[in-house]
Structures are given as structure tokens and as C-alpha cells.
Amino acid sequence: MAAREYGQYCGVTRALELVGERWAMLIVRDLLVGPRRYGELAAGLPRIPSNILAARLKELQDAGILRRMPRSRVIVYELTPYGRELEPVVLALGAWGFKALGDPREEQIITPDSMTMALRTAFRPQVAATLPATAYEARFGPTELLIRVDGSALDVTRGDGPVDLAFAAGPDIRRLISGELAPDRAIATGVVEVLSGRGDLLDRFADTFHLAA
Structure with a gap:
């Protein structure tokens, strides 16, 4: 179960319960590029506390959005087919957010x-x-x-x-x-x-x- 529940029976509500916690969508964004080791995810999100990264990975795994897989003697995280369905959502969010990006x-x-x-x-x-x-x-x-x-x-x-x-x-x-x-x-x-x-x-x-x- 995700950490937050909204008490409404709605697809948007359920989506937010699964990926609406802070950092969750950025983890998904990076995994859309390709599988990543834990350290690679941490390096790509330098401000995320290690306990939050571990918690988000577990929540996303429990939700069937990502999975842990052995690769070349290390464990990597990769999106499941269900998780990869989020790609058009992430791209649309990126295009929408671009309009309000402003100066860096x-x-x-x-x-x-x-x-x-x-x-x-x-x-x-x-x-x-x-x-x-x-x-x-x-x-x-x-x-x-x-x-x-x-x-x-x-x-x-x-x-x-x-x-x-x-x-x-x-x-x-x-x-x-x-x-x-x-x-x-x-x-x-x-x-x-x-x-x-x-x-x-x-x-x-x-x-x-x-x-x-």
C-alpha cells in the first residue's frame, strides 16, 4: 500500500496513491531511460535521502510498477510493463511543466x-x-x-x-x-x-x- 490514501474511489486518486509521493515520479522518469542500480538512482537524484529512496523503491515494487532483477552479479531496478505504461504520462507532465520552467x-x-x-x-x-x-x-x-x-x-x-x-x-x-x-x-x-x-x-x-x- 502507498503511504497516502485519499478515501476516494477514482482512477486519478489511485494513480496518485501509487506514484504521487515525493520523488516517486522522478524515480520512474529515470527508470524509463533504463534499468539502474540503487547507487545510480541515488546519484541521479542527489537530494533524495537514502531512507526515502529505499521506501519509494519498496512502494513502487509492491505496486507492481518496478522490480528488482539480477544483472551481471548486481541487482538493478527496472520498470515492469505496467510501470512502462507511465511513459506518456511522464512525457506529458514534462511538456506541461516546461511551460512554467522559467530561468534556472x-x-x-x-x-x-x-x-x-x-x-x-x-x-x-x-x-x-x-x-x-x-x-x-x-x-x-x-x-x-x-x-x-x-x-x-x-x-x-x-x-x-x-x-x-x-x-x-x-x-x-x-x-x-x-x-x-x-x-x-x-x-x-x-x-x-x-x-x-x-x-x-x-x-x-x-x-x-x-x-x-
Whole structure:
């Protein structure tokens, strides 16, 4: 049973009882990227107290949303098929929250999993399908992502590889994704730093990944 009950017989109520506790949806968000060890989940949510992380994992496991699985001699947490049904909910929440994101505060960080899900949220497959296949390397502070777009398919992984455009940016990448800042202005103002490749491909990135603020 979840820690909180609302006393109403309603699907929305039951959903909140299962995933409405603090940190629960962020755990789901990160597990939508892929299975994670306990330490990896803790590192991706640096402000979560260890006792709360353990409690949320147990609650989500009891609810059938995630499971513990042995992998290469370690235990990982992964979403069940029932848990993976939350992906469109998480993406919709991300798009809705983007409208109220505002400017980043100094203490706010970008994690690999949060940025991966942000890119999934902003991805426009119908636009990408009309553009040539493109690979990007994006560096957000210590976070480094390899973004491959091929037709309407998107693949985001950690690490590096051959790319058409490599760039670095901070939380202000939001201004590019929202359309507030044109790609050439993003480069000129230092919001985006081109590290290698053709800078004009940032236009393609902005067309492919867009969320209206």
C-alpha cells in the first residue's frame, strides 16, 4: 500500500496513491531511460535521502510498477510493463511543466536521465522524418549524451561516438528548444557553444526538438 490514501474511489486518486509521493515520479522518469542500480538512482537524484529512496523503491515494487532483477552479479531496478505504461504520462507532465520552467536557479542541475527524458519530450518525429539522419553530441556540464535521429526514430545514450555536430550548453538550452532564441543567436550569445561539426546543423536540432513555452 502507498503511504497516502485519499478515501476516494477514482482512477486519478489511485494513480496518485501509487506514484504521487515525493520523488516517486522522478524515480520512474529515470527508470524509463533504463534499468539502474540503487547507487545510480541515488546519484541521479542527489537530494533524495537514502531512507526515502529505499521506501519509494519498496512502494513502487509492491505496486507492481518496478522490480528488482539480477544483472551481471548486481541487482538493478527496472520498470515492469505496467510501470512502462507511465511513459506518456511522464512525457506529458514534462511538456506541461516546461511551460512554467522559467530561468534556472543557481543550484539546479541537469542530470543525464533528466535531459534524456527532456529530449524525448521535445522530440518531433513527424519533423525528423523529413530531415536527413543526424547524430549530435551534447554536453550539459558533466553530462554527455549521444543523440541519434534517423527518420522518426530517436536514440539517446551516454558516451560519445561519430557525430555531425557536437555542442555544449547549460540549462538555457531551454530558450533554444522553446523557440525563444534562434539557433544563430544561441551560438552568438554563448547559450550554445559549437565544439565540432557544422554550426548550421543547430537549426536542424532546433527543428527536431521543440516545445512551446
